[in-house]
């Protein structure tokens with residue numbers, strides 16, 4: 040590494056450097072400079088780098104500036120939309136104002152975020168509008184289409200997130216006719232690809248990135264252009280997202296969508312096709328009978344039940360394959376004359392291939408399960424271990440991959456994440472961030488509670504929680520490791536508490552979050568959905584309580600397969616997998632509290648195992664250096680000092 044001042048990024052981050060001049064609220068942060076120099080070296084030396092950067096480090100500028108200085112094309116992939124928007128609407132425009140050359144930036148989203156012109160213009164014939172609301176939305180979208188440059192639904196003011204019309208008009212690939220489409224040259228997707236090819240910085244999310252990596256070698260090809268630097272921000276959940284895209288999924292809803300789209304197309308063509316209509320009717324029936332066998336209970340059903348289910352499904356499976364192949368050939372013969380039939384044929388063929396692989400040729404390298412969520416019944420699989428795939432397709436193929444997050448290390452070590460992801464000999468760096476955790480937060484770990492697995496636990500924990508919330512005057516997230524526990528606590532507490540209470544599942548997540556922010560002294564009862572990507576700076580959130588150490592459920596098919604794999608290799612799955620994974624999850628959950636230099640509050644974990652079990656130390660060693668106590672008196676004293684007068688000094692560059 041060159042000396043500090045010789046580094047090309049030093050003048051940006053130095054005291055009184057460029058950033059100080061560009062923004063009046065910019066604060067010099069030594070940790071940010073350390074991170075920027077590490078990123079600069081990794082890019083120059085074509086190495087991979089892992090950086091755990093505590094909240095408040097200012098990590099986005101710490102990777103953006105060296106990436107831009109390198110002149111190489113960089114892809115930045117994030118876990119949340121908030122961070123993508125911060126990069127695109129805040130950090131990059133600030134740099135652009137002062138950069139010596141134009142920065143070409145592209146914000147790529149999944150295809151279902153964009154309008155399909157062909158569907159919009161064909162909508163009148165397709166008779167797809169259902170009800171007045173859809174007619175109104177259609178008129179608004181048609182008006183917007185005449186002037187939008189991107190076709191991105193985020194521009195349509197007031198379009199509901201759960202709009203029923205939008206999915207009928209979006210540009211997802213399974214209904215796209217590609218170059219045979221008359222709108223191809225002006226298509227928003229074609230245009231997005233053009234812009235991406237000319238861009239220096241491309242912003243995507245992890246889902247798009249891994250979907251792209253998974254199809255890179257197939258006929259449909261990649262959509263993200265070649266790049267030599269990849270930044271994976273919020274990299275702590277990469278293993279799970281990657282797993283989804285290197286696996287299989289075939290559901291009853293995919294079949295229903297296919298038959299619905301065939302009927303819609305026939306209607307728009309005003310064609311009577313009895314043979315094809317009979318084929319799709321037969322397909323609907325065969326699919327319903329087949330998936331009925333797998334309809335069991337809500338949630339996931341894993342390996343031990345699959346042989347019996349497959350045996351039971353043998354005849355319906357044969358019928359479903361026959362129905363798919365009959366419908367497929369009927370569609371294919373029409374695809375010669377009408378381009379719109381081509382993607383439908385492609386979908387029928389893909390359904391057959393996926394179904395056959397799942398039912399007949401399950402890979403030993405993948406874990407298989409059945410998942411039912413509401414009306415959806417899905418046959419799924421994912422790799423037990425994604426490390427080999429990522430080593431080949433990502434770390435072996437891209438010059439420099441920077442992985443960063445506030446939660447990557449376990450007790451100062453990156454061993455867990457490097458082995459799970461297959462990154463070999465990366466450079467590593469930990470920077471604590473900009474906050475004084477010792478004075479801003481107090482970690483409460485009670486000594487007296489019963490074991491959380493015992494029946495005595497809930498009543499005692501509820502009593503204690505009530506006392507904690509009295510001290511903090513509500514203003515709390517109470518986060519649970521299961522829905523059942525969340526409902527139990529909520530049902531017993533919401534009438535007892537003198538504070539407004541909110542419950543996950545009673546409204547969409549963003550509504551609940553807004554309600555929480557706007558309701559003084561509110562208490563939100565929630566689960567894993569609120570453990571990350573949630574930001575409530577200020578005293579409105581002054582307490583985060585977690586019921587149990589967040590070990591993943593060992594009966595979950597994916598977790599169970601990973602445990603078995605480690606055991607078979609002679610390892611200790613609890614120490615090597617379950618404890619590190621839970622330590623990272625706990626750090627994530629607690630990370631909700633201190634989001635700015637002026638936040639203060641209580642973190643409480645109502646699980647005595649963190650104190651009584653030997654592995655508890657790994658959790659303590661993985662958390663920032665919070666002040667620790669087991670006394671409610673200390674909490675009261677901490678709040679006696681008063682959370683009032685929270686000054687709002689958060690830098691907009693954090």
Ligand code: SF4
Pocket residue numbers: 154155156157158210211214215216217218220221222223226227228229
């Ligand atoms: S090319 Fe595909 S996505 Fe684009 S307008 Fe045509 S059908 Fe729609």
